[in-house]
Amino acid sequence: MKGYSKNPEIKMRIVRVRFPKFAGCLRNYLQGFSMIAAVLKETITGEKRVAATPKTVKELINSGITVRVQSAAGEHSFFSDQDYQNAGAEVVTEITDLLNGVDIVLKVAPATLEEMDAMPNDVTYISLFQTTKRAEQVRKLSAKNITGFSMHLIPRTTLAQSMDAISSQANIAGYKSVLIGAAHLPVYMPLLMTAAGTIPPAKVLILGAGVTGLQAIATAKRLGAQVESFDVRPEVKEEVESLGAKFVAVESDGNDGVGEGGYAKETSEDYKIRQREMIKKHIAKSNLVITTALVPGRPAPLLIPTEMVNGMKPGSVIMDLAAENGGNCELTKGGEIINYNGVMIDGTINLPSSMQVHASQLYAKNIFSFVTYLIKEGQLNIDEEDEIISGAMFTHQGKITHKPTLEAINNL
Numbered sequence: 001m002k003g004y005s006k007n008p009e010i011k012m013r014i015v016r017v018r019f020p021k022f023a024g025c026l027r028n029y030l031q032g033f034s035m036i037a038a039v040l041k042e043t044i045t046g047e048k049r050v051a052a053t054p055k056t057v058k059e060l061i062n063s064g065i066t067v068r069v070q071s072a073a074g075e076h077s078f079f080s081d082q083d084y085q086n087a088g089a090e091v092v093t094e095i096t097d098l099l100n101g102v103d104i105v106l107k108v109a110p111a112t113l114e115e116m117d118a119m120p121n122d123v124t125y126i127s128l129f130q131t132t133k134r135a136e137q138v139r140k141l142s143a144k145n146i147t148g149f150s151m152h153l154i155p156r157t158t159l160a161q162s163m164d165a166i167s168s169q170a171n172i173a174g175y176k177s178v179l180i181g182a183a184h185l186p187v188y189m190p191l192l193m194t195a196a197g198t199i200p201p202a203k204v205l206i207l208g209a210g211v212t213g214l215q216a217i218a219t220a221k222r223l224g225a226q227v228e229s230f231d232v233r234p235e236v237k238e239e240v241e242s243l244g245a246k247f248v249a250v251e252s253d254g255n256d257g258v259g260e261g262g263y264a265k266e267t268s269e270d271y272k273i274r275q276r277e278m279i280k281k282h283i284a285k286s287n288l289v290i291t292t293a294l295v296p297g298r299p300a301p302l303l304i305p306t307e308m309v310n311g312m313k314p315g316s317v318i319m320d321l322a323a324e325n326g327g328n329c330e331l332t333k334g335g336e337i338i339n340y341n342g343v344m345i346d347g348t349i350n351l352p353s354s355m356q357v358h359a360s361q362l363y364a365k366n367i368f369s370f371v372t373y374l375i376k377e378g379q380l381n382i383d384e385e386d387e388i389i390s391g392a393m394f395t396h397q398g399k400i401t402h403k404p405t406l407e408a409i410n411n412l
Contacts, residue, residue, distance in 0.1 A: 040111070068102065108363060116144070155387055174214065228248050291327075373388065
């Protein structure tokens, strides 16, 4: 066919127009039985991110993977269907056509039951997925022999840093929480010296100094606030202070709050009593409180009971970033902003989705790193002895492989 492009995607476009009945056969021939990954459009209200960008689509294709993208998957992140086609992806409208014969399904939010029904048996599925909270979906994946991976479960190790979606998205949540909190406040953030007098800086208290908390500290300091931070893990003191904040500590006889992988864990009752007294003292002086405390696989710890909110100044603001997991404040309502006796309590969930362009870019890169890690010599390599693969996997060969998930489901 003289004059025709050697590019398989261009050939496919020509054939789809001129010989639609033979398009499927030619695609299989041109792909040479390469792995096929499908990127689904997000359907949950408020989810604006996408699991692959045109840049990572091109990188996946260069790695030997054929990519299909559901039409309009990237529209909320300002990536058009044409952008994906230019990157080499096939854009497909109907989900049944999209998922026909695929090997890997990529999403941001957990797939709905209807989307899972459309998936072929035995595929590999990857998304952000709080497995202990979604028993029905986990059972569905297991029943279909689908190998499920959650980006929530990627181990926090040096080797897995490029795949750590929780950290990449937590950075965004920490940054955006300060901007939103500052917008809620009726006072300035920085110190201002004016002809009419001096305005003191806002006092910001950040509970939890993980990735989210540290970014919140850095952002609040850049806005000129006076920042304090508390964490149950004493080893984060140096990081907090390096950002210019004051570390507020509760005296402890040991590593009360230090859990596996650097995460926080449940503390003793004695520690909790001393912790509450300390937080109560500092929260009463704060204009903005940002809570970020989470314990993997469990409801968020209660750090701010109603009595503490009663002691806060009217006009104060609480940004509860643990709202999706029950909240660190007793009064938090997930997905809502409420006013309690003049104190605003913001329980907005999924803050990363409000910065969908950069959130998608970072998440898509995490996905690319994980997918290419899974593939060896052109085939999926589900090595159950590998720490990253086994750590992120929650269903495989008809079984629920993640112990905390299995325990949570069995306890229902």
